[in-house]
Amino acid sequence: xxxxxxxxxxxxxxxxxxxxxxxxxxxxxxxxxxxxxxxxxxxxxxxxxxxxxxxxxxxxxxxxxxxxxxxxxxxxxxxxxxxxxxxxxxxxxxxxxxxxxxxxxxxxxxxxxxxxxxxxxxxxxxxxxxxxxxxxxxxxxxxxxxxxxxxxxxxxxxxxxxxxxxxxxxxxxxxxxxxxxxxxxxxxxxxxxxxxxxxxxxxxxxxxxxxxxxxxxxxxxxxxxxxxxxxxxxxxxxxxxxxxxxxxxxxxxxxxxxxxxxxxxxxxxxxxxxxxxxxxxxxxxxxxxxxxxxxxxxxxxxxxxxxxxxxxxxxxxxxxxxxxxxxxxxxxxxxxxxxxxxxxxxxxxxxxxxxxxxxxxxxxxxxxxxxxxxxxxxxxxxxxxxxxxxxxxxxxxxxxxxxxxxxxxxxxxxxxxxxxxxxxxxxxxxxxxxxxxx
Amino acid sequence: xxxxxxxxxxxxxxxxxxxxxxxxxxxxxxxxxxxxxxxxxxxxxxxxxxxxxxxxxxxxxxxxxxxxxxxxxxxxxxxxxxxxxxxxxxxxxxxxxxxxxxxxxxxxxxxxxxxxxxxxxxxxxxxxxxxxxxxxxxxxxxxxxxxxxxxxxxxxxxxxxxxxxxxxxxxxxxxxxxxxxxxxxxxxxxxxxxxxxxxxxxxxxxxxxxxxxxxxxxxxxxxxxxxxxxxxxxxxxxxxxxxxxxxxxxxxxxxxxxxxxxxxxxxxxxxxxxxxxxxxxxxxxxxxxxxxxxxxxxxx
Ligand SMILES: Nc1ncnc2c1ncn2[C@@H]1O[C@H](COP(=O)(O)OP(=O)(O)O)[C@@H](O)[C@H]1O
Ligand SMILES: [Mg+2]
Numbered sequence: 001x002x003x004x005x006x007x008x009x010x011x012x013x014x015x016x017x018x019x020x021x022x023x024x025x026x027x028x029x030x031x032x033x034x035x036x037x038x039x040x041x042x043x044x045x046x047x048x049x050x051x052x053x054x055x056x057x058x059x060x061x062x063x064x065x066x067x068x069x070x071x072x073x074x075x076x077x078x079x080x081x082x083x084x085x086x087x088x089x090x091x092x093x094x095x096x097x098x099x100x101x102x103x104x105x106x107x108x109x110x111x112x113x114x115x116x117x118x119x120x121x122x123x124x125x126x127x128x129x130x131x132x133x134x135x136x137x138x139x140x141x142x143x144x145x146x147x148x149x150x151x152x153x154x155x156x157x158x159x160x161x162x163x164x165x166x167x168x169x170x171x172x173x174x175x176x177x178x179x180x181x182x183x184x185x186x187x188x189x190x191x192x193x194x195x196x197x198x199x200x201x202x203x204x205x206x207x208x209x210x211x212x213x214x215x216x217x218x219x220x221x222x223x224x225x226x227x228x229x230x231x232x233x234x235x236x237x238x239x240x241x242x243x244x245x246x247x248x249x250x251x252x253x254x255x256x257x258x259x260x261x262x263x264x265x266x267x268x269x270x271x272x273x274x275x276x277x278x279x280x281x282x283x284x285x286x287x288x289x290x291x292x293x294x295x296x297x298x299x300x301x302x303x304x305x306x307x308x309x310x311x312x313x314x315x316x317x318x319x320x321x322x323x324x325x326x327x328x329x330x331x332x333x334x335x336x337x338x339x340x341x342x343x344x345x346x347x348x349x350x351x352x353x354x355x356x357x358x359x360x361x362x363x364x365x366x367x368x369x370x371x372x373x374x375x376x377x378x379x380x381x382x383x384x385x386x387x388x389x390x391x392x393x394x395x396x397x398x399x400x401x402x403x404x405x406x407x408x409x410x411x412x413x414x415x416x417x418x419x420x421x422x423x424x425x426x427x428x429x430x431x432x433x434x435x436x437x438x
Numbered sequence: 439x440x441x442x443x444x445x446x447x448x449x450x451x452x453x454x455x456x457x458x459x460x461x462x463x464x465x466x467x468x469x470x471x472x473x474x475x476x477x478x479x480x481x482x483x484x485x486x487x488x489x490x491x492x493x494x495x496x497x498x499x500x501x502x503x504x505x506x507x508x509x510x511x512x513x514x515x516x517x518x519x520x521x522x523x524x525x526x527x528x529x530x531x532x533x534x535x536x537x538x539x540x541x542x543x544x545x546x547x548x549x550x551x552x553x554x555x556x557x558x559x560x561x562x563x564x565x566x567x568x569x570x571x572x573x574x575x576x577x578x579x580x581x582x583x584x585x586x587x588x589x590x591x592x593x594x595x596x597x598x599x600x601x602x603x604x605x606x607x608x609x610x611x612x613x614x615x616x617x618x619x620x621x622x623x624x625x626x627x628x629x630x631x632x633x634x635x636x637x638x639x640x641x642x643x644x645x646x647x648x649x650x651x652x653x654x655x656x657x658x659x660x661x662x663x664x665x666x667x668x669x670x671x672x673x674x675x676x677x678x679x680x681x682x683x684x685x686x687x688x689x690x691x692x693x694x695x696x697x698x699x700x701x702x703x704x705x706x707x708x709x710x711x712x713x714x715x716x717x718x719x720x721x722x723x724x725x726x727x728x729x730x731x732x733x734x735x736x737x738x
Pocket of ligand 2: 480519
């Protein structure tokens with residue numbers, strides 16, 4: 001049986017149609033990823049408005065500095081802030097004064113207009129500009145926060161900086177190690193050169209008040225964070241990879257349909273299976289050998305795709321990719337394709353005619369229209385989305401949730417994934433073995 | 439040796455085989471004869487391990503084809519009635535693929551393929567796709583594949599049906615050679631005369647039941663052609679005259695049958711010269727009639 005199985009495997013991975021389908025799907029996926037990446041890239045905010053505050057008992061003064069991505073101040077820029085437009089002077093600054101007791105609103109991002117053209121700009125007490133991914137350096141602008149009232153008189157801060165991964169920050173984990181980069185004095189904007197770590201897109205700045213007068217004055221700490229715009233691309237990359245891989249995950253199962261038809265269904269329908277069944281092999285061995293032959297093609301296809309797609313997308317977007325992305329995609333592609341492939345083997349042993357018609361209907365239900373998702377929405381039962389292999393794929397690869405918000409239950413994903421892969425083929429083997437004819 | 443033991447087979451409610459038993463011994467070619475639908479193919483597929491019997495068992499050289507499929511299958515070659523393959527393969531590639539089931543691979547499989555294709559006369563079509571093969575070539579290919587493990591038992595299902603004379607001669611010779619090599623060959627056909635010259639024994643199957651198992655010489659003897667003569671008011675001397683031509687059977691007072699190699703015209707002429715009044719003279723018997731008589735079908 002060993003040589004025959006080897007042959008089945010070799011045959012399945014060298015089938016021209018399989019190769020053509022695979023290449024076509026990967027290319028289509030990459031094309032979509034490219035478009036997705038380009039669109040998102042154009043939406044990243046690289047302009048910054050850095051604010052300093054001077055809070056006294058009778059008013060709050062806000063000093064703003066508009067900066068372009070290269071870190072140059074922008075003169076005569078119009079900025080929409082506090083429900084109105086302000087204009088920068090020839091040094092790129094504007095000043096707002098708000099009487100105490102009056103509320104004000106600062107929103108980020110906002111619109112920044114240069115010679116009538118609108119850009120998006122982030123508004124914050126810090127701004128990261130002139131990011132150089134090659135030299136791993138950037139320029140950090142920090143605005144001060146002066147407080148002068150009956151209790152405090154804070155005029156200067158020590159500035160610390162750190163970088164953190166987005167995940168940690170989202171979980172509320174603040175950095176433990178900060179680097180001291182200098183001081184900031186008075187009502188002004190300070191400029192620092194910082195090194196950047198490409199793998200951690202979040203920059204966190206800590207301002208620590210300097211006690212000049214005495215130890216009666218309480219210490220003030222402020223933390224600000226911003227995402228390095230250039231590193232935000234890696235997020236885009238992940239979204240682009242997901243979107244691209246949806247295409248692949250939606251259509252790749254059709255390769256399984258083709259293989260199942262080639263390897264078992266058509267042979268049962270035209271009788272060619274009988275000649276094979278008369279070889280020294282049991283029916284169990286026969287169906288397992290054929291199943292594994294096709295399985296190999298699907299595993300290879302999934303592996304190649306989960307390596308090629310993220311790498312290509314990263315290359316297009318000029319970023320790097322991670323082994324975690326590749327691993328996650330590979331695992332989910334296996335569930336996505338082998339789940340269907342196993343089901344098709346079950347269909348192939350249950351019917352002798354009409355295999356293709358039945359499989360296509362199943363494909364439409366489980367993949368193209370993923371009816372389970374529709375049911376999940378109608379019944380308002382988000383967990384139903386875990387019901388199909390493609391649903392699992394969408395959940396894990398894209399946090400795809402139709403507006404339901406739930407954390408991904410990886411244990412559930414694993415259990416249902418394994419059931420989809422294993423149960424149909426086990427049933428198929430048992431039923432096939434019990435059949436009177438091969 | 440092929441031992442079919444109390445095999446019955448039901449297709450849903452239809453009983454295709456009803457408790458059939460027979461053996462094919464080593465060094466023996468056995469004809470398996472029955473009209474279409476008698477159950478020959480069903481029996482052969484069960485013996486080849488392709489179909490499961492509803493009850494009963496088949497042993498190949500002592501190995502049960504259901505319980506010990508792998509060992510039994512190694513010892514039997516099957517040439518199907520109308521072979522179907524994965525037809526997009528080239529002949530040699532499919533041969534090599536199937537050889538893999540016998541743990542023969544690579545160069546060894548290629549060489550074996552060439553040798554067996556030469557033996558079965560399809561070497562020139564080695565690189566042709568199987569879908570381009572004629573029915574006869576497909577049977578030869580099936581034979582080449584069935585010879586991979588040089589089994590000691592063969593099942594030929596209507597192999598001669600639809601073959602050109604050359605192909606018929608080839609399969610007959612193959613069966614004879616197999617017999618000399620002490621192999622067991624079961625040769626099915628819907629025509630008794632087709633197996634007459636090859637088979638040592640013949641098994642007659644009808645409607646899923648075995649009607650008769652006979653030695654071929656027995657069949658030949660019993661089915662010998664006869665001349666049936668009806669004579670008006672024969673005298674006592676008639677038996678003496680007729681017995682010169684062969685064994686005489688008196689059917690009734692006026693009707694006689696003579697078995698032997700003699701032409702009816704010659705007898706007729708002689709009897710008329712001797713002054714008898716022959717009212718009817720006809721040829722009766724022969725293999726076909728014998729066969730149809732056995733299965734109880736009316737001769738037209
Ligand atoms: N797969 C099947 N399903 C139902 N009936 C069948 C099947 N195969 C054969 N038969 C029936 O069983 C009987 C025996 O068929 P078969 O073994 O092919 O006879 P033979 O080879 O002697 O012509 C026939 O009546 C045939 O119609
Ligand atoms: Mg038949």
